[in-house]
Amino acid sequence: MKFNADKVQQEVLSLLLDKYENSRTYKGENQVHQSFGIAPESVLREYHSDFADVEKIRRFEEELTGLEEAGLIRLERKGMIIRKILLNEEALPACYEILGRKDRNAIIRGQISFYEAYLDRHPVLDGFCEEQIARLQAGRRTEYPQEEAERLLSLCLAILENRQELLERELSIVQFGDSKLFEKKYRTRVCRILQKYGDYAELLDGVDDQREKEQILLGEHGVHSNPSYVYIKGAAVLTFRDLPPMEL
Numbered sequence: 353m354k355f356n357a358d359k360v361q362q363e364v365l366s367l368l369l370d371k372y373e374n375s376r377t378y379k380g381e382n383q384v385h386q387s388f389g390i391a392p393e394s395v396l397r398e399y400h401s402d403f404a405d406v407e408k409i410r411r412f413e414e415e416l417t418g419l420e421e422a423g424l425i426r427l428e429r430k431g432m433i434i435r436k437i438l439l440n441e442e443a444l445p446a447c448y449e450i451l452g453r454k455d456r457n458a459i460i461r462g463q464i465s466f467y468e469a470y471l472d473r474h475p476v477l478d479g480f481c482e483e484q485i486a487r488l489q490a491g492r493r494t495e496y497p498q499e500e501a502e503r504l505l506s507l508c509l510a511i512l513e514n515r516q517e518l519l520e521r522e523l524s525i526v527q528f529g530d531s532k533l534f535e536k537k538y539r540t541r542v543c544r545i546l547q548k549y550g551d552y553a554e555l556l557d558g559v560d561d562q563r564e565k566e567q568i569l570l571g572e573h574g575v576h577s578n579p580s581y582v583y584i585k586g587a588a589v590l591t592f593r594d595l596p597p598m599e600l
Contacts, residue, residue, distance in 0.1 A: 355422050357450050360415045363395055365447050368439040373456045389438040460488050470505055474512050479549030507542050511573045521578045543569045
């Protein structure tokens with residue numbers, strides 16, 4: 353439907369869709385028919401004020417009339433005064449289209465499909481994705497936004513399927529084209545997923561330090577910490593296990 357809604361009209365439609373999506377009817381829990389409406393002062397606070405700008409009220413009523421004439425809403429009036437703005441449920445698809453907004457249920461279905469695509473690829477991913485699907489089905493938010501979850505799942509899969517010795521910076525370059533992004537942003541989150549949904553209890557038994565846990569988890573899959581340098585000033589003797597001392 354082609355309808356060029358202005359800012360106020362968009363706000364009206366948005367509030368009505370919010371009302372609809374937060375209803376028991378939308379969730380499939382209601383046995384009786386509901387109507388979805390808002391008071392005009394939800395959009396224009398001073399609508400019923402005796403001190404309101406008359407011209408502003410006139411423009412507002414014209415904008416509402418435009419929505420009504422387009423078949424998007426119905427207006428309940430008492431005399432010349434608008435008492436309630438009601439959503440025309442038959443025009444729901446048009447309202448979504450005008451706002452460029454997706455039906456929340458459609459968004460949830462898309463998110464569930466995203467997580468389902470990672471099922472049966474590894475038990476760790478199964479555990480994480482099944483929990484996110486359960487959250488969505490219960491009307492709750494997922495643990496991470498989808499864009500971030502996609503990166504985390506991609507990283508987890510790369511680590512779990514890794515069959516060669518890699519440094520963290522090498523993994524980061526392969527995944528992001530940035531040698532430090534994995535360490536800065538994703539290492540702790542990835543390791544949290546591995547530890548929660550993987551079978552590493554025996555491996556981590558007695559380890560309390562979080563950084564050490566992360567090193568053990570990643571090392572189990574051939575991903576190792578980036579090497580660092582130790583600078584020594586003056587004479588020293590380095591002693592290595594099973595090797596003779598080395599003088600510096």
